[in-house]
Amino acid sequence: MRAWIAVVCLGACAAAADRSPPWRALTDLTIVTGTGATIEGGTVLFRGGVIEAAGEGIELPEGTAAASAKGQVLIPGLIAADTLLAAGPGEDERSICAANVACDGFEYFAPFRDQLASGTTCAYLSAGTRRLVPGQGSVVKLGAAPERAVVARRAALEGVLTAAALGPPLRFAPEPYLRPEDPFPLAERQLPNARASQVAELRAFLKGDDESAREARAKERVFRVRADTEREIRAALALAEAQGLSLVIVGGREAGRCAGEIARAGAAVVWRAAFAPGARDLRDLSPDRARLEVFDCAPAALAARNVPVAIVSADFDGAGLLGAAAFAAAHGFPREKALAAVTSEAARILGIAGRTGSIEKGKDADFVLLSALPFSEGASVCATYVDGEEVFARDRRAAAAPGGDLVLRGALVLTGDGGRFPGTDIIVAGDRITAVGPNLPVPDGARVLDLAGKVVIPGLIDLSSRLGTHFAGGAGDQAPPFSGAETFHLSVSAMVRHDDPVFAACAGYGVLGLLLRGGESALFAGTGAFLAPGAGREDFLVRPFGCLDIDVSGSARLARLAALRNALRNFARYEEARRQYREALDEFTHRKPRDAEGRLKEPVPPQKDPISEFLLQARRGELPVFVRAARGDEIEGVLNVLAEDGGFAAVLLDAEGLNRAGEHVATMARGAVLLPPYRRRIEQAWVDLPQLCAEKGIPFALASDGAAGSLYLRFYAAEAVSRGLAPDAALRAVTSVPARLAGLADRMGTIARGRWANLVVLDGEPFAPGSRVETVLVRGKVLEAFKEGGMR
């Protein structure tokens, strides 16, 4: 019997425990409470939509679902102290419609994605901007269930003293059930149509016996006045003083000019930022306005007089609050008050500080996870919680995307095009990168590589290599593997094997793109092949014809320039002939079906010319043109000929004469591929070619121009860095720039969504002496050599 009772009791307890909402917690956070404190290594414990505890060293009750948010910063959900989210397109036809309540126009189930994505969880709904007394405003939470959404149904009585409220429409309100004896009513005019009547009407309303006016006089309800200019603000202050109202000024553009009076009246200000980033701003800036916006920014003056200030963005949609607060901070508003102006102070002004606005026990569990401290560079919203539920998380799509196979977690990511992102995740699906960003959600079934403290760079690209041809003729590496007109149409990739161990070694050193060069003795010296070391058989050959080489250097340079000009003119004729042929062929195929007697002759195609065919590809942008030119006059000459006679922009190879070439080289060439030695003695002076290119604004790639040398591309670049080249420029020169010059920027050379997952993991900065390659991913697969713990 006793046992039975015990069982029943236990069952009842369990049932009770089931009914009470579960404990949840976020740990390892930096908490910015919104009231001035910052707590490192803090925890937020919440249950049933309410914060139960926040701070350091909090004991978690048993069964708490805790999640670590290491590195993230938790701030209170932001409060938009003035929005038109409920106003809709129409307006009430009455000039005074004080009984209207804003939340009657609110769409509880709208997604509010913009707002939640920028951290706004709570919004004051204004009743409108275009009527003298548009109604009463409400405060609602965004993304909350309707029964919890309304924080304050009648939060304030609104009045409008800006010009927008002038000229209300004619009012037509006939008795609905007309009897024959009733006269048919006419439409009535309404005030205010002039500024004078605007103030007088509002005064009369506030004095009158409307219920809402009585409540405002009894200070049960705040009176919010939309007022921007100094005159409007002074009028509002006078009205409030005369009737003894607690006043909030909304808009407050020129509030700084009467900050003293506002402070004396004990009023608060909801200040609207002048500018919203991301939107086109076509306002005319008068001299007075310019002074106001730049030097006389209201929040600074108001803060100096201790006037409570809430800040909203220029748009009325409640998004972008952190940006608006930052705008004020940039114009003299105290930085330490900036966050409060969109959280705790805003809550106080709206009269909802008991529910939200700070991270404290008993407040609603509305908060925002940022990637860094608020107002620090690059800080962004990672997730937004309302009532303890996650209502926004960045890159939900990546989370939903199936087949993310691998997550590289928490490394310093150098994107190859200048980006430098610490603590960033990379998600790889198949052979591509699908997401890059902080704190990305791990897709189902994905493997996670924890790379905290490591550095990830894109696979390096060498635009001039002879690796794998094993050509070691008597004349050394200078002689071409093959050249000449009869082999011109063959791909040099025939010289190498994909399973040659040298390519695996090359990939092991992080070089994942090679432009294998052909010959270089003739004017049209050959075509390169673009290879992917470390890739499997199918992927190894990226392009059989990776470039067209033109060589105008050497002793016969004048003759070569003339020959080049001839070839280009020849090409122009060839192109014309091809065009004519295509037209004739079109005509022929169009007419053929109706040619019963067979009188039409099929046009004859022009004879194929291999060089012109390649130039044709180059014209379509499929084949980059590389020009080997050394001296300054060569460079200029060949660029001119290519531009004038062919309309090509070429990539310069070597180009040691750049110091002598004209200034316009930077605009005529697509870029330069520099070959070692990068520092040379030219005409009795030492010239550092990478730095010269950087100075002249010519995009440059660093290449090894060697066989074994290709393996050591990173060290070539490191050497340039040691002589003063910026590490960032050096990294570009072996990743994004060569990818662009080779026409492969859509898949290699940078770390970004959609690129091939060619990634090199290092244990230090890429050009620091002694940094080691720890892992290499080629098209999403870890290179064989690194699977057993890596190279040592």
Added chain:
Amino acid sequence: MRRISVYAALWCGVCAAAAHGAAARHVTAVKTKAAIVAADAEIPQGVILIEEGVITAVDAPGRLQIPWNAEVIDASDKIVMPGLVVAHTSEGLERQNESMPDVPWISTFDAIDPFQPYFRRALRDGVAAALVLPGNATRFGGTGTIVKPAGATVDEMLIQRRVGLKVSLAPAGGLNRMGHMQKLREFLRAEQKFLADFQTAKKEAAQAGRPVQEEVPLEHKDMEDLLAGRLTAFVYCQSAGDAVRALELVDEFKLKAVLVLGTDAWRAAGAIAKAKLPVILPPDAVFFDEDPETGEVVRRNLPAIFAQARVPFALQCHSRSINAGSLWQVAAEAVRHGLGRKEALAAITATPAQLLGLGQKLGQIKPGFRANLLFLTGDPLDPRTWVDRVMIDGAFVYERAQDKYLQELIEGTKQ
């Protein structure tokens, strides 16, 4: 022997009674291939007996004796189901609504045009009863009328007058939502006050012995019935926010209500389920919704959503709509994408009948119900099926073979 004579006398009496009944009442027996008697019940080869336009019996052929004098309609190659019920339409009117916002005393009875093509089309699609309500561009739009889509005058068509009062929460004429809601509440409060004052005046007059005005003035009658719960409010909710406000309103004024939902209002399904109110779904009840952020396209099946939320719902159609031209089309589309067959059939027969307050007269084949029958060539949700004949109140009002207009539509007018 005495006992025998008693039996004989009794027997004679029974026969006489039967003969008398047969002489007075015309019995029709319908033989079917299958009788779908309710959304979840089907009788193979069911036989339906009808007297005076009312169903008297329905059962399997072996269990039901067809009277010797019955007129037998042999539809043993047809599936027979109850006539469809339209719970909400604003078609078939001369104009959909008044442009003045608060006109609760007007009635669609005065505006129904029997010659609107809507009725012809509805009949062809198997509708046996429809509630014609004013449109949605008002606040208090007026009362509705239940009609059958057959007859040359409104009186011939009439099933019931003053059914439901249209209350619309969608602002019209450039007004914003908060003003609309406020005026709606003010109107209701003013009516409440008027009725309270009227009752007080009546009491005072009675006490003072003055002549008593028993009935409220005509223009307040409908609002009185609405506020007393004698008239159902058909509350139009354009958006999900409107649905939340409709629930507040129903709660505040203790209305008896049915929610007529707009396409977006489904998001409030959870809140509606909690309030236990029935709904009428929009004509385009199955549609594609694009996420503005991700561009992801999702198919929304509103009937399935509300079935899952256990909210009683009726379907609606609009004759100008391509996807939702008729009730069976909407129902079939919803079933095609996941709604149960039982729920779909109920949503076009029994549930709308209930919403119209005629749950014991329409929407099922049961003794005591009106003999509104559809004779279908196949399964009701099969797109290849058509309505072969429609019987309303025991008489055939539509035969496809006689549908000249349809012939013209299909074959073109003869020159």
